[in-house]
Amino acid sequence: MSSAAGPDPSEAPEERHFLSTAEAAALERELLEDYRFGRQQLVELCGHASAVAVTKAFPLPALSRKQRTVLVVCGPEQNGAVGLVCARHLRVFEYEPTIFYPTRSLDLLHRDLTTQCEKMDIPFLSYLPTELINEAYGLVVDAVLGPGVEPGEVGGPCTRALATLKLLSIPLVSLDIPSGWDAETGSDSEDGLRPDVLVSLAAPKRCAGRFSGRHHFVAGRFVPDDVRRKFALRLPGYTGTDCVAAL
Amino acid sequence: MSSAAGPDPSEAPEERHFLSTAEAAALERELLEDYRFGRQQLVELCGHASAVAVTKAFPLPALSRKQRTVLVVCGPEQNGAVGLVCARHLRVFEYEPTIFYPTRSLDLLHRDLTTQCEKMDIPFLSYLPTELINEAYGLVVDAVLGPGVEPGEVGGPCTRALATLKLLSIPLVSLDIPSGWDAETGSDSEDGLRPDVLVSLAAPKRCAGRFSGRHHFVAGRFVPDDVRRKFALRLPGYTGTDCVAAL
Numbered sequence: 283m284s285s286a287a288g289p290d291p292s293e294a295p296e297e298r299h300f301l302s303t304a305e306a307a308a309l310e311r312e313l314l315e316d317y318r319f320g321r322q323q324l325v326e327l328c329g330h331a332s333a334v335a336v337t338k339a340f341p342l343p344a345l346s347r348k349q350r351t352v353l354v355v356c357g358p359e360q361n362g363a364v365g366l367v368c369a370r371h372l373r374v375f376e377y378e379p380t381i382f383y384p385t386r387s388l389d390l391l392h393r394d395l396t397t398q399c400e401k402m403d404i405p406f407l408s409y410l411p412t413e414l415i416n417e418a419y420g421l422v423v424d425a426v427l428g429p430g431v432e433p434g435e436v437g438g439p440c441t442r443a444l445a446t447l448k449l450l451s452i453p454l455v456s457l458d459i460p461s462g463w464d465a466e467t468g469s470d471s472e473d474g475l476r477p478d479v480l481v482s483l484a485a486p487k488r489c490a491g492r493f494s495g496r497h498h499f500v501a502g503r504f505v506p507d508d509v510r511r512k513f514a515l516r517l518p519g520y521t522g523t524d525c526v527a528a529l
Numbered sequence: 530m531s532s533a534a535g536p537d538p539s540e541a542p543e544e545r546h547f548l549s550t551a552e553a554a555a556l557e558r559e560l561l562e563d564y565r566f567g568r569q570q571l572v573e574l575c576g577h578a579s580a581v582a583v584t585k586a587f588p589l590p591a592l593s594r595k596q597r598t599v600l601v602v603c604g605p606e607q608n609g610a611v612g613l614v615c616a617r618h619l620r621v622f623e624y625e626p627t628i629f630y631p632t633r634s635l636d637l638l639h640r641d642l643t644t645q646c647e648k649m650d651i652p653f654l655s656y657l658p659t660e661l662i663n664e665a666y667g668l669v670v671d672a673v674l675g676p677g678v679e680p681g682e683v684g685g686p687c688t689r690a691l692a693t694l695k696l697l698s699i700p701l702v703s704l705d706i707p708s709g710w711d712a713e714t715g716s717d718s719e720d721g722l723r724p725d726v727l728v729s730l731a732a733p734k735r736c737a738g739r740f741s742g743r744h745h746f747v748a749g750r751f752v753p754d755d756v757r758r759k760f761a762l763r764l765p766g767y768t769g770t771d772c773v774a775a776l
Contacts, residue, residue: 286622316648317644317645317648317649318640318641318644318648319641319643319645320569320638320641321567322567322570323570323573326570326573326574327573333770334770337769337770374750375769375770391567393565394565394566394567397564397565398564398565398566401563401564401565401753401755402564402753402754402755403755502619503639504621506648506649507649508648508649508650522589522622523580523581523584523622524583
């Protein structure tokens with residue numbers, strides 16, 4: 283076919299895997315306001331799917347006992363809530379999660395998700411043992427910052443955690459966007475976190491185009507077909523009852 | 530080993546698969562009050578797992594187009610809410626659910642779950658086409674009554690729906706307990722619904738001992754190990770990331 287008659291190359295199908303920050307916010311609003319999804323429900327679906335993505339990238343039978351230890355670093359916003367749910371499901375899947383959650387949200391949802399983890403005997407670290415992470419854990423989950431969330435106070439615990447995560451030699455899994463990256467441009471993708479695995483929640487954000495790690499999963503099976511069409515999302519199909527798909 | 534030194538036969542391991550009504554209520558209270566699970570969260574987990582159980586008993590690739598049509602009959606209580614979530618996930622898994630939900634709850638959770646199904650274009654029936662069900666659908670999901678819930682007014686829509694479900698020639702899947710059965714004794718198990726598939730939510734209730742259908746699944750992977758131990762539940766292990774296990 284003549285390319286002259288084809289779509290604008292800037293609108294080529296693979297480009298449409300990605301949502302701008304405004305589109306991602308509009309999609310979430312549509313789910314919450316029009317579809318009446320609850321935040322508890324969405325966070326549970328995303329956290330469960332994130333844990334499933336970890337099992338696909340790092341299957342339990344292939345891991346040594348030490349490699350099953352997962353440090354989940356949670357921020358105070360929604361991304362951190364997804365991290366708490368991810369940690370709980372990882373425990374259910376027989377991994378050994380530990381949580382670092384330095385800036386706690388007062389939000390009831392966060393508090394309840396924290397209680398669930400505490401009662402399931404998932405350890406919470408009171409500080410990040412920067413020197414020991416590579417020795418003590420098999421992998422790290424970055425649930426620190428979501429799209430458009432700033433690390434807060436310079437020198438605060440989230441900024442310090444990000445500095446530590448930049449120095450990891452063990453695998454890093456980022457939820458939704460690698461913390462500190464600009465959701466739109468991916469700037470800081472050179473100088474910032476370099477995750478091995480990215481789990482896009484609902485749908486990939488534009489910065490995911492700069493991701494160059496080994497595995498990119500999308501955890502958005504719960505997004506209704508009509509919403510996918512509305513946002514012109516062309517994503518790979520999910521198989522069977524899988525809640526994540528590899529991109 | 531001498532049986533004289535062994536456990537009381539009435540406490541034999543297989544008996545401990547089952548919870549009494551009081552134990553089931555205590556387990557749910559523990560999840561809600563001590564572990565701070567939200568009702569939205571539990572209903573989502575149970576409804577998702579119920580849909581996965583349907584896919585295991587009736588795998589999509591083995592079904593004709595007509596067999597993929599699933600009538601989900603929902604009551605006004607928690608069992609019905611789980612049915613609404615099950616219907617949504619069945620649609621996501623590419624089945625063709627239709628819902629009959631004659632007595633609507635005013636509860637916000639039920640209303641939100643109903644909106645999600647409506648917006649996803651899952652049809653709601655305004656009456657149960659008793660004569661046509663066996664021809665129109667491939668299978669039926671019974672989410673009418675949960676443990677300890679009465680059908681309400683004699684001659685009301687739930688009672689009439691149960692009478693219809695007793696006459697099915699297509700497969701029937703009951704969620705938690707077959708509607709109308711006594712959760713404890715399973716009385717009415719002779720004269721009542723005879724499901725082909727039972728999906729026990731959290732853990733099997735005592736009446737499940739009277740179940741004689743083809744597939745019995747337990748959807749309780751979210752129940753923390755400590756709670757399982759506390760209620761002396763000896764259940765089969767879940768595999769990989771499976772949210773249901775066959776008993």
